[in-house]
Amino acid sequence: MSATNQAPTPKRSLWDYHAIFEKNSIILVLGILVAISIGGLVEIVPLFFLKATIEKVDGVRPKTPLELAGFDIYVREGCYLCHSQQVRALRDEVERYGHYSLAAESMYDHPFQWGSKRNGPDLARIGGKYSDDWHRDHLRHPQAVVPASIMPRYGFLEETPLDGAHIADNMKTLALVGVPYTQDMIDKAQEDLSAQGSPDSPGVADLQARYPKASAHEFGADKRPLTEADAVIAYLQQLGTQIDFKIYDNKANIR
Amino acid sequence: MADHAHGGDYDAATGKTTTGHSWDGISELNTPLPRWWLYTLYGCIVWAIIYWVLFPAWPWFGGATKGLLGWNSRTVVARELDELRASRSAMNDKLAAASLQQIEATPELLAFARAEGAAAFAQNCSPCHGAGAQGSRGYPNLNADRWLWGGTLDQIHTTITHGARWTADPDTHAGVMPSFGRDGLLNKEEISTIADYVRTLSGNAPDAGADLAKGKQLFIDNCSPCHGEDGKGNVDVGAANLTTQVWLYGPTKADIMHRIEVGGGGVMPAWKGRLDESTIKALTVFVHTLGGGK
Numbered sequence: 224m225s226a227t228n229q230a231p232t233p234k235r236s237l238w239d240y241h242a243i244f245e246k247n248s249i250i251l252v253l254g255i256l257v258a259i260s261i262g263g264l265v266e267i268v269p270l271f272f273l274k275a276t277i278e279k280v281d282g283v284r285p286k287t288p289l290e291l292a293g294f295d296i297y298v299r300e301g302c303y304l305c306h307s308q309q310v311r312a313l314r315d316e317v318e319r320y321g322h323y324s325l326a327a328e329s330m331y332d333h334p335f336q337w338g339s340k341r342n343g344p345d346l347a348r349i350g351g352k353y354s355d356d357w358h359r360d361h362l363r364h365p366q367a368v369v370p371a372s373i374m375p376r377y378g379f380l381e382e383t384p385l386d387g388a389h390i391a392d393n394m395k396t397l398a399l400v401g402v403p404y405t406q407d408m409i410d411k412a413q414e415d416l417s418a419q420g421s422p423d424s425p426g427v428a429d430l431q432a433r434y435p436k437a438s439a440h441e442f443g444a445d446k447r448p449l450t451e452a453d454a455v456i457a458y459l460q461q462l463g464t465q466i467d468f469k470i471y472d473n474k475a476n477i478r
Numbered sequence: 479m480a481d482h483a484h485g486g487d488y489d490a491a492t493g494k495t496t497t498g499h500s501w502d503g504i505s506e507l508n509t510p511l512p513r514w515w516l517y518t519l520y521g522c523i524v525w526a527i528i529y530w531v532l533f534p535a536w537p538w539f540g541g542a543t544k545g546l547l548g549w550n551s552r553t554v555v556a557r558e559l560d561e562l563r564a565s566r567s568a569m570n571d572k573l574a575a576a577s578l579q580q581i582e583a584t585p586e587l588l589a590f591a592r593a594e595g596a597a598a599f600a601q602n603c604s605p606c607h608g609a610g611a612q613g614s615r616g617y618p619n620l621n622a623d624r625w626l627w628g629g630t631l632d633q634i635h636t637t638i639t640h641g642a643r644w645t646a647d648p649d650t651h652a653g654v655m656p657s658f659g660r661d662g663l664l665n666k667e668e669i670s671t672i673a674d675y676v677r678t679l680s681g682n683a684p685d686a687g688a689d690l691a692k693g694k695q696l697f698i699d700n701c702s703p704c705h706g707e708d709g710k711g712n713v714d715v716g717a718a719n720l721t722t723q724v725w726l727y728g729p730t731k732a733d734i735m736h737r738i739e740v741g742g743g744g745v746m747p748a749w750k751g752r753l754d755e756s757t758i759k760a761l762t763v764f765v766h767t768l769g770g771g772k
Contacts, residue, residue: 269537312551314558319601321752323555351646352752354745356616357606368614369605422645438646469751473556 278476280327282465285402286458287434288390288416289449293458295393296451298334300377307338308347308462321348322468325476331402343374348463355440358456381452387416408433420444420453436465573756578631581763588763595764598757602749611768615727616744621769624724627651628713629772635762641748642716650748653715655704659739664700672696673734679709679721682729716743 244251270276286294297303310316312323324347329335353361357368362380365372391412398404408415415433418426420442427439438460442453486495486508496505530536533545563570569590573581581587599611606617613619618626627637642651658664664672674684675693684690698707704717711719718726726744727733749758765771 266537269539269542272539312555314555314562317555317559318562323552352602352747353605354644354747356745360616361605368617370609473552476552 277326277330280325280466280471280476282436282467283327283330284434284436284465285331285397285404285408286461287419287430287437288387288394288412289419289454289457290437290461291393291397291458292385292387292390292416292451293454293456294332296380296455297336297458300380302346303336303338304340305342305374306344306346307336307341308345309337310345310347316345320345321463322466322471324463325466328463328466331397333397333400333402346459346462350460350462350464355442355456355460358459359452362452362455377452377455380455381450383451385449385451385454387413387449390416405433417444417449419457420449421446437461570756573759578635578759578762578766581759582631582767588767591760591763592767594757595760595762598753598761599764602753603761606746611765613726618726618744619724620765622722622724623770623772624719624722625713625770625772626711626716626718626726629766629770631762631766631771633713634765634771635758637746638758638761638765639748639750642746643743644745644748647748647750651716651746653704653717654743655717655737655741657739657741658700659735660741664696664738668696669735669738670731672701672738673731676701676709676720676734677729677731680723680729685731 244254285291308329309324310320310322317323324337328347329337359381361368361374362376363378364376365374391409394402394404394409394412398409411429411433414426415430418424418430419437419439421427421444422439422441424439424445430439431437440453440457440460442449442456444453486498487505488494489496489505489507492507495508497508499506530543531545532547533549534542535545536543569587572587573591573594576584576587581591599607600609603611607613607620608617611620623629625633627633627642637651640647640649640651643654644650656663659666659669671689671693673693674688675690675697677684678690684693697705697709701709704715705711705720706717709720711717723729725733727737749761753761
């Protein structure tokens with residue numbers, strides 16, 4: 224600025240056009256929307272089309288009806304408020320929990336359960352780590368098995384019969400958003416639901432043909448109605464077990 | 479930002495121009511942002527551009543831009559894990575090469591195995607066996623000199639590797655106790671009589687008036703194939719030793735009657751595949767040296 228008494232001759236610089244935004248709140252809001260959508264479009268839209276977003280991995284299958292029912296109870300009870308389901312690609316996490324999570328592993332979760340809150344441990348690789356009995360003991364009374372635990376008791380889950388009436392509708396809805404449930408899977412939902420709760424039942428072979436590697440559990444579904452705890456345990460026991468990391472090629476999926 | 483376009487007036491008192499706004503004759507000085515702030519903003523923009531060039535940044539239809547440095551979180555974690563393994567490999571290789579007996583006989587290896595075993599135990603085993611391996615109802619105490627599946631180094635190693643009644647592992651320990659009550663093999667009265675006798679095996683008092691002779695006979699007929707005539711158990715089928723003060727499910731008559739009623743057996747996961755062999759060896763040595771090892 225010159226220190227003369229004369230006002231400097233106005234010259235139109237680039238900044239001057241900016242005054243339009245500064246002086247009209249509606250135009251400012253529109254400008255903000257445009258700026259944000261550019262960020263959003265450029266960052267998010269390609270992910271929808273990118274084949275590379277979800278790596279191709281063998282073994283990931285949709286959840287069985289019983290596991291799906293367990294998933295819904297998991298969401299209903301807010302387990303995600305204390306448990307994440309994503310092993311990040313960081314050394315300490317891989318050391319503790321096992322192979323880092325792949326996008327493919329949660330591609331059939333609606334909504335996904337990655338989470339960021341870890342009052343309790345990550346559960347992405349919990350499947351097969353404990354026995355069904357332990358999960359039952361632990362859900363009923365966490366402090367009985369882990370005295371210092373702050374996890375609440377979920378004993379009511381094993382007293383509540385599982386309401387599986389709508390499981391086929393649930394699967395139909397998920398099929399609409401891209402989970403590859405076939406008509407056969409949807410038609411046989413009730414059979415598969417109870418077969419997974421009794422390993423000796425004849426339906427187990429069919430279940431495993433539809434859902435490879437699905438494991439049947441000694442829940443006694445042939446003797447008593449399945450409970451919500453059974454469903455949650457079936458869900459927990461398959462978490463992180465679908466991909467065989469012994470044959471999974473890490474190098475092919477470096478990106 | 480500066481607003482010359484609308485012809486801000488020059489304010490002689492401050493030597494600045496005004497924005498040109500005027501409210502009831504009061505006008506506003508045009509005070510630009512401090513320089514340091516602006517330069518920080520420009521600096522950030524430059525930093526962002528350098529970052530885009532060097533690191534993976536913009537998603538595009540054929541995949542995201544890779545960045546000149548070729549940096550990648552998955553490569554990084556793979557390298558860090560390799561480094562970690564390499565830093566441990568000197569000791570781990572020795573663990574892998576040595577037999578369990580040799581590990582215990584070599585003080586240096588023993589100390590390493592116990593430390594590594596303690597860490598792996600806290601992460602994987604303590605939720606069931608307890609932080610001090612003291613166990614709880616249904617989960618055995620590993621400090622005690624009473625073993626379901628045997629307390630030698632090799633037996634413990636087999637149990638940890640393949641688990642017990644873990645159906646996913648074909649080599650797992652198998653065999654369950656029959657449900658004598660539920661399946662109608664024994665009636666309530668017989669179960670009560672046997673339970674009294676079983677309590678005497680460990681030196682506990684039976685109920686008053688118990689028919690111990692009949693209890694003994696029933697025990698020999700029904701239970702001795704697994705638990706042995708003397709009740710000392712059999713590690714081949716995981717049948718508990720009933721003559722000690724250490725109990726998996728409890729020493730009271732009610733506990734014992736319940737066990738005869740429902741039978742069954744506890745499930746311990748197999749750790750092969752989840753843990754590597756040198757960790758399993760370290761755990762074996764850790765458990766064996768807790769105090770109960772044979």
